[in-house]
Amino acid sequence: MKNPLIKINRRFFVITAISFTASTLFASCSSPNSASTTAVNTSAKTTANTVASTQEEKIKVGVSPVPAGEILEFVKKNLAPAAGLNIEIITFSDGVQDNFALRDKQIDANYFQHVPFMEDFGKRHNIKMVALNPPIHLNPVGIYSKRHKSLAEVPKNGLVIIPDDINNAHRALKVLEEAKLIKLKNNPGVLVSVKDIVENPKNLQIKEVISGQLLPSLPDVDLGVMTGATVLAGGMRTDKDALALESAKNPLYAVTLTTLQGQENDPKIQKLYKLLRDQKVKDFIKEKYQGAVIPIP
Structure with a gap:
C-alpha cells in the first residue's frame, strides 16, 4: 500500500512547479511593460525639464510711441520669439514717465532717450541709469x-x-x-x-x-x-x-536702451540690446523711415 503522504507531497510539488512557471512567464511578459513605463516617465520628466529651461524670459520696456515703439514692436514680432524673449511694451508719451517708471521698477528698461538727456534727468531726479552703447538710432532735430x-x-x-x-x-x-x-x-x-x-x-x-x-x-x-x-x-x-x-555725423544724441545702474549686465537686458542692434532692425529703420530716423552703424 502506497503512503498517502507521498501522493500529497507529489501533488504539492506539481502545483508548486506550475505556479512557479506561471509566475515566471507572467514576470517575463510584464517586465518589458514596466521598463517601458519607467522609460516613458523618465522621458516625460526630461521633456518637462527641457521646456522649463527654455521658457521665454519676460522683459518690460517703456518706449515713446514713434519711432522707438514701432522699432521695438518689429523686434517683438520678428526677432524676440527665436531668442526666447517675451517683450511687454509699455508706451509713454511725455518723455518723463519712462524714467520714473524705471526708477520705481515698473519696467526693466526704457528705449526713448539719448545719453545727455538721460544724464541730465538722472542728476535732477537722483536716478542712477546706464545707457547701453553703441546707440540704436538718431531722431534728427x-x-x-x-x-x-x-x-x-x-x-x-x-x-x-x-x-x-x-x-x-x-x-x-x-x-x-x-x-x-x-x-x-x-x-x-x-x-x-x-x-x-x-x-x-x-x-x-x-x-x-x-x-x-x-x-x-x-x-x-x-x-x-x-x-x-x-x-x-x-x-x-x-x-x-x-x-x-x-x-547726423555726431551720434551723441542717438537713442539707446537704458536701464538702472547695476542691471546693465542682466541677461535679458543684454539679449534685448543685441536684438535692437541686429542688422534686420537697421534695415527696417532705413526702409520704414526713409531717412527720417537714422540707424547707428
Whole structure:
C-alpha cells in the first residue's frame, strides 16, 4: 500500500512547479511593460525639464510711441520669439514717465532717450541709469513750420519754439545757427541756451516749451524746432517737411536702451540690446523711415 503522504507531497510539488512557471512567464511578459513605463516617465520628466529651461524670459520696456515703439514692436514680432524673449511694451508719451517708471521698477528698461538727456534727468531726479552703447538710432532735430514754406519767409519778430530740456534746446539752437537765423557764442563743449545768442538779425522770439506741446503749438508759431520722434508722432516726415535738419555725423544724441545702474549686465537686458542692434532692425529703420530716423552703424 502506497503512503498517502507521498501522493500529497507529489501533488504539492506539481502545483508548486506550475505556479512557479506561471509566475515566471507572467514576470517575463510584464517586465518589458514596466521598463517601458519607467522609460516613458523618465522621458516625460526630461521633456518637462527641457521646456522649463527654455521658457521665454519676460522683459518690460517703456518706449515713446514713434519711432522707438514701432522699432521695438518689429523686434517683438520678428526677432524676440527665436531668442526666447517675451517683450511687454509699455508706451509713454511725455518723455518723463519712462524714467520714473524705471526708477520705481515698473519696467526693466526704457528705449526713448539719448545719453545727455538721460544724464541730465538722472542728476535732477537722483536716478542712477546706464545707457547701453553703441546707440540704436538718431531722431534728427529739424526746423518746421505750418505757416511758411521756406526760412526766407519767416518775418522779423517771428515766434520760434524749441524744447525746454537743456540738451534738446542746445541741439535746436545749433540747428537755428546752422540755418543762419542766429549766431551763438563760440564756446565748444558747453551746452548753449537762449542766453548764448549773440546775433539775431530777425529778432526772433525764441520760447522754450515742454516737448509734448511743440507739435500742438506749431500752427500758432512761425517755426518749431523738434526731434524726429516728435515729428513722426504728428504724421510729418523729417526728410520731406524739415526746412533745415541737424547733421547726423555726431551720434551723441542717438537713442539707446537704458536701464538702472547695476542691471546693465542682466541677461535679458543684454539679449534685448543685441536684438535692437541686429542688422534686420537697421534695415527696417532705413526702409520704414526713409531717412527720417537714422540707424547707428
